[in-house]
Amino acid sequence: MKLSxxxxxxxxxxxxxxxxxxxxxxxxxxxxxxxxxxPSLVVMPADDEARAPIAQNLAVQxxxxxFTVVLMMATASNERGDATADALHDLRAEVxxxxxGWRPGDEYEPIEYEGGEIxxxxxxxxxxxxxxxxxxxxxxxxxxxxxxxxxxWQEYELAQLPPLKRLNISVDVIDPIADPxxxxxxxxxxxxxxxxxxxx
Numbered sequence: 106m107k108l109s110x111x112x113x114x115x116x117x118x119x120x121x122x123x124x125x126x127x128x129x130x131x132x133x134x135x136x137x138x139x140x141x142x143x144p145s146l147v148v149m150p151a152d153d154e155a156r157a158p159i160a161q162n163l164a165v166q167x168x169x170x171x172f173t174v175v176l177m178m179a180t181a182s183n184e185r186g187d188a189t190a191d192a193l194h195d196l197r198a199e200v201x202x203x204x205x206g207w208r209p210g211d212e213y214e215p216i217e218y219e220g221g222e223i224x225x226x227x228x229x230x231x232x233x234x235x236x237x238x239x240x241x242x243x244x245x246x247x248x249x250x251x252x253x254x255x256x257x258w259q260e261y262e263l264a265q266l267p268p269l270k271r272l273n274i275s276v277d278v279i280d281p282i283a284d285p286x287x288x289x290x291x292x293x294x295x296x297x298x299x300x301x302x303x304x305x
Contacts, residue, residue, distance in 0.1 A: 106170050106209045106239065108148050110139055115146055115174075118203040121196065132175060134225035134232045141229060144196055147175040151236055155243075164259040165244030171219070174200055176233040180226060189231055197221070197235065204237055214240040274300040 115126045125145035128165050132149050151171035159165050176196055181188035206215045221235035254262045255261040276298040283291025 106172065106213065106241075108150065108172060110209055111148050111174075111204075111250065113174065113208060114209075115148070115200070115203055119146070119199050121199055121211070129175075134175075134177075134230075141177070142180040144176065146239060147177065149173050149175070159246060162165050163244065163246060164257040165242060165246050167240060167242050169238050170213070171238040174204075174237065175224070176235060176237045178231050178233070180228055180231045193231065193233055197233065201234060209239055210241075212241045218222040267302050271304060272300075274302070276300070 112126050116124045117124070119126070122144055123290055125141055125143075127141070127145070127147050129147050129149045132147050149172065151173045153171060154169045156167045159167070172198065178189070178192055178195070178196055181192070201218060205218055206217050208215050216237050216239045217234040217237055221232065221233055224234040225232040244260060249255055249260045249264055255264050275296045277292035277295060278297050279292055280290040282297060283289060283293045284295060287293035287295065
């Protein structure tokens with residue numbers, strides 16, 4: 106999915122972060138890659154998981170698309186950590202409110218939350234990773250609509266075929282007019298009827 110859309114949505118509906126929502130492809134807190142005021146959010150791709158094609162003759166698959174939101178917040182100075190835990194509870198709830206049930210595109214099902222955990226922590230900043238997912242179907246199970254862009258190679262190839270204008274039908278019957286000297290019951294390899302049908 107387009108993470109820029111996720112970032113824009115979080116900036117609009119998570120006002121506590123004051124637009125401090127960013128995209129990263131490979132974010133590791135220990136590298137010190139991001140130096141921003143907290144609280145902040147970093148959105149990055151996680152993985153995707155595909156199921157088997159829905160039919161043997163269709164290149165159509167259901168895919169679960171995942172992304173991670175890293176919540177960065179100030180680590181409270183008290184030793185017990187209850188203030189940090191309480192602040193995390195409130196900030197996490199704000200992210201949930203913005204994302205759970207939201208559709209990041211027409212092709213996606215609503216976003217679901219898969220879980221989270223503290224991924225790093227020091228005296229200044231606590232990093233909490235939250236994994237979200239949304240399902241989509243790649244390919245059209247009912248055939249490529251005339252105004253749609255192909256999503257699979259199979260759809261691309263089929264879209265290159267000329268339009269169907271005429272059906273030429275040859276019929277080799279099974280019985281009762283199959284030739285018993287050739288095969289009984291038929292089909293006997295002879296064409297008994299030919300039909301042509303124009304397709305409008």
